[in-house]
Amino acid sequence: MKLTAQQLKNKIKPILGKNHNDPAMLVSILQDTQTELGYLPRKALAEIHKELNIPLTQVYGVATFFKAFSLEPRGRxxxxxxxxxxxxxxxxxxxxxxxxxxxxxxxxxxxxxxxxxxxxxxxxxxxxxxxxxxxxxxxxxxxxxxxxxxxxxxxx
Amino acid sequence: MVKLTIDGRQTEAKEGAMVLDAARALNIYIPTLCAHESVSAYGACRLCTVDITTRSGRNRMVTSCLYPVEEGLAVKTTTEKIAAHRRMLIQLLLARCPESPELKAMAKKLGADDTPFPKEDPAKNHNCILCALCTRACDEVVGQSAISFVNRGVAREMAIPFYNDSDACIACGSCFYICPTNAIQMTDKNGKRRFVMPHNTMEFELAQCAQCGRYHLPKRQIAWMAKKSGQPLEFFARCISCREEVRL
The missing domain is CATH 3.40.30.10 (Glutaredoxin)
Known part of the structure; x- marks a missing residue:
């Protein structure tokens, strides 16, 4: 499943809205994103970084910290x-x-x-x-x- | 003000000040690797461990960089127990980065010649002790947060996102200057500034001074300075020496 940049945006927007665009909800946002997309694509992390206005290092740091998050595509x-x-x-x-x-x-x-x-x-x-x-x-x-x-x- | 004793000497410190700073104000030496006055205390290296006895008589070891002063606190910075503790800590750090000259010097100072622990391959950690001085400097002083820790536990390392996204970096070199073990290398050559970090490398373009022609600052840092200071970009077109001359 390849998504265009716009499609990815449209998928992430409601997830951020559900979590009140709150940087403190980052883990929850990443969980929802992974449920939606199956894994955490690089572009999704960049999108979350831009929308929440937090450093990309923070998003990436959390995404690599927890074993439950996968940055690589996973099976169906x-x-x-x-x-x-x-x-x-x-x-x-x-x-x-x-x-x-x-x-x-x-x-x-x-x-x-x-x-x-x-x-x-x-x-x-x-x-x-x-x-x-x-x-x-x-x-x-x-x-x-x-x-x-x-x-x-x-x-x- | 809070009254406390450090190594038997009476002293006063501001409420909320850390024991480490109170001791340093008395010129008492406490070894540290991860402490720096420009960034918040973190407690990563734990070499600043001291022995404290509170007013109620409780005795324990704490990291002085993170322990706020208390009324009636009695601090001992150099007991036999503390010395042994610090020796063990530096031996563990030395096992992680066996080739670091800075750690070797610190070990010598603390009375440890070598480490009894199995040494890790120097190519694994590249002298990085994960003290977080670079990440704190980048976050708190520069405000860019271009580098951070990734992964967890034994796999934890300092890197940029995805090991290749250096978009947030302004190439200022703060991380290079603050690193206590010289794990980050920075070289300016042929109009390029090159960083060799423990787990990735980055390269940035330098700008030439409009007057003398020498490469003086990274282009990204100039853009950052112009944005922060509100000065027009042209203000930074010349290097600081050429600008100073004009002012004289």
Whole structure:
């Protein structure tokens, strides 16, 4: 999805309005921008810097500080594999291996057609269901190696 | 005014003043790397740690650059414990930047010859100890905030946005002058001012003096000065020596 400068402006304007154009709401603004665009493009950060009249260094500093923000394009679907203690003892390692092999990517990477992004998390608080894989916020519990492929098929 | 004792000497300081400044007013030496009178206190290097005992008898170690004076405060700047603490701090900094001559000199002063900690590759940090003097100078003195910290934790480093966006920089060199470890290099050559920062490089054009022809100031700095002072751009067309001569 390539956006023109004007389209980007139109997307960011309401986000800023929702946050009262308040520089103190920078984290919230960046979160909303990432939800809207999937990641934080360089031009979006520049736009926020201009509209809020705060230094670009501040926007960039915050955007790089939090791991939840991505400055690189991410896949349409976010896969999180839980590597917490409970999931670990129930074989999360093998589940992760399977997902990696299935998609041909490592945690922190996107696959070639930007369908999936893969990352690991350390406990999502649903240990009784371990090992857990979360795709776009939907929990898939009690994962098994041969359940990985059918699960990923549901996401285009 | 607030009355306190530093190393047994009675002194008075303005309310809100920091212990470091009160001690320096008495000519008591406290080592620092990240303190500078032109910018706000930050407490990054922690070498200025001192031992304090409050009026109620509480005793602890604090960074004197960030601790405001209190009535009846008793400060000790050179105890055995403090010396050991500072030695450990400089050894840690030295492990981060093992080749910095400034840190080596400071370590010697504090009684540490070398660092017992595993040394990092000098190419990783480029002598930057993340003291934030440059970012504070750029923000508070110049007002441009062209550089800042990026990333977090062990990956934290000082850089410009995206490592290549130098739009906000006016090439004044304040960061270069204030850096306590000379992690930033600045050279003027062939009409260009070049900065070698720990993690990026920048180049800016210098302006020529209309009279003597020498390169005197970065073009961006002239524009910034004209804007701040309200003087027309032509005022800065000549270098300061040529301007002074006319006034005489």
């Amino acid at each position: 679907h976010q896969i999180q594999v839980c590597m917490g203690t409970a999931c670990h003892v129930r074989g999360a390692e093998k589940i992760l291996d399977t997902v990696e092999r299935e998609l041909g990517i490592m945690p922190g990477e996107n696959d070639k057609d930007l369908r999936f992004s893969l990352e690991t998390v350390n406990c999502v608080g649903a240990c009784a269901l371990g090992p857990i894989v979360i795709v776009d916020g939907d929990y898939a519990g009690e994962m098994k190696i041969d359940k990985v492929k059918p699960l990923l098929k549901n996401y285009k």
